[in-house]
Amino acid sequence: MKRVFVWTIQHTGTFFAGYIISLGFPKDRRVYPFGSLAERHQKLGHLPTNSAPIRDFSDYCPTNDKKITAEWFDKYVVSLVTDHYSAIKDELYSNIDLENIDLFIAHEHHHRPGTQLLESLKKHKPDNVSFIIPMRDPLLSLHTKLWREYEVYKHPETATPKFREELATRWIKLYHDFLQLPKENIFLFPIDTPDLCNEKSRIKLCENAYKFCNISFGDTPKNAAIKWKLRNSTLVAAIDRNETSAPVWTEFKEAYKTRNIGYVKDRLGIEFSILQKSESLKKLLEQVGYRDLLWW
Numbered sequence: 001m002k003r004v005f006v007w008t009i010q011h012t013g014t015f016f017a018g019y020i021i022s023l024g025f026p027k028d029r030r031v032y033p034f035g036s037l038a039e040r041h042q043k044l045g046h047l048p049t050n051s052a053p054i055r056d057f058s059d060y061c062p063t064n065d066k067k068i069t070a071e072w073f074d075k076y077v078v079s080l081v082t083d084h085y086s087a088i089k090d091e092l093y094s095n096i097d098l099e100n101i102d103l104f105i106a107h108e109h110h111h112r113p114g115t116q117l118l119e120s121l122k123k124h125k126p127d128n129v130s131f132i133i134p135m136r137d138p139l140l141s142l143h144t145k146l147w148r149e150y151e152v153y154k155h156p157e158t159a160t161p162k163f164r165e166e167l168a169t170r171w172i173k174l175y176h177d178f179l180q181l182p183k184e185n186i187f188l189f190p191i192d193t194p195d196l197c198n199e200k201s202r203i204k205l206c207e208n209a210y211k212f213c214n215i216s217f218g219d220t221p222k223n224a225a226i227k228w229k230l231r232n233s234t235l236v237a238a239i240d241r242n243e244t245s246a247p248v249w250t251e252f253k254e255a256y257k258t259r260n261i262g263y264v265k266d267r268l269g270i271e272f273s274i275l276q277k278s279e280s281l282k283k284l285l286e287q288v289g290y291r292d293l294l295w296w
Contacts, residue, residue, distance in 0.1 A: 001098070003073045003129045004213055006107035007117075009174045011144035013134035013191040018107050020206055021132060023224055024215040030103040031096060033081055037108045040080045049116075057108040058115035065116075067124030068131075077106045103215070113173040118181075125185045130213040133178050135190040135288055138281070139264075139295050140256070142171055142271045147249060161270060168274040172281055179284035187212040193289035202228050259294055 004021050008014040015034075022032045041060035048059035061076035081096060098104075110118070121131065145167070150159040159167075178188070187209055195201040206225040210217040255263035265272050275281070275295045282296055 001101055002103045002213060002215055003070055003078075004103065004105045004132060005073070005077070005129055006105060006132045006134070007178075007186075008107065008109055008134050009141060009171070009178065010109050010111075011141040011148070012136035013189070014107050014109070016191060017132050017134040017189050017209075018105050020221060020224060021209065021213060021215070022103065022105055023221040024210060024213075024218070025103045029101060030105070031081060031098075031101050032105040034107075037077060037080060037106060041076075044080070052112060054112045056110070056112045056115050056117075058112075058117040061117065063116045063120040065123070066120065068117075068120055068126035068129050070128040073104075073106075073129045078104055110174055110177065113170065113177055118177050121181050121185050125182075131186040132209060132213070133181075133186050133188050135178070135188055135285075136192050137290070137293055138171055138175055138285075139268065139271060139275055139293070140192070142168060142275075143252060143268055146268075146271075164270045165274065168271045172275065172278050175281055176284065179281075179288070188288050190288050190290070194291055195289055196228070199226055202226070256294060261294060264294060 002024075004018075006014060006018045006021070008017070018032055022030055024030075036057075038055060038057040038060055041057075046060055048055065049062050050059055052059065061072070063072065078098065082098075146159060146164070178186075189205065189209055190196070196205070202225045203222060206221055207217045210221065252264070252267055255267075272295050282293075285293070
């Protein structure tokens with residue numbers, strides 16, 4: 001069984017990256033359960049290894065400075081399918097026969113800098129577990145987080161300037177964490193670099209991700225790469241939740257696309273300013289194909 005862990009900063013293409021990789025096998029031969037792995041550990045009564053204020057999946061899956069292995073993945077990830085979904089009597093996952101599964105994909109977010117999981121990936125290449133890490137323009141991922149979780153345009157009191165400063169500062173650290181990992185240990189999967197407007201570049205990126213995971217790149221994932229279109233699920237969620245506020249979302253996206261720096265700074269000036277000061281982040285993003293982002 002192929003084991004793939006899609007590890008992400010929030011709102012950087014988690015579901016999309018997992019979806020692309022999942023196409024390597026037919027539906028009845030793969031498992032891709034959604035939802036937070038950390039929350040499943042909590043619901044099963046598992047205790048975290050520390051009491052940090054920002055909880056992270058790493059708090060439930062100690063690596064003890066060792067490399068990630070298939071045994072680690074099965075213990076802290078695969079077991080959650082049989083244990084968690086059996087506990088809540090979910091027939092979709094609780095009755096899965098893992099003997100007949102060829103691909104198991106999991107995804108989780110990286111919430112706190114410098115976790116055990118990160119330290120393991122700094123030092124060791126995982127055995128029989130492939131880590132896929134999507135990348136997205138940090139300002140756009142911050143915009144999505146502030147919109148989805150706080151709706152700062154309509155309810156600014158839910159995210160104070162101090163909170164937003166702390167969030168943007170932590171965001172930069174999270175990006176540094178991922179972008180400085182040894183490239184042989186993980187696969188970085190940018191979803192919005194300029195070259196992805198080119199069909200051949202999209203195919204090549206997906207093909208390389210498959211090669212990294214040691215999965216055959218067939219016609220199904222190739223066709224998905226060809227048809228790859230930007231579809232922001234957060235916009236859909238925002239419209240479902242509050243139709244009257246959705247135009248603000250689309251206005252920001254259009255302003256960003258047309259490089260209307262005045263509009264963008266008016267909406268996300270705090271985040272824009274903090275990102276703009278991070279020269280090291282700009283250099284790291286350049287290494288994976290980003291060019292002249294608006295906040296540079």
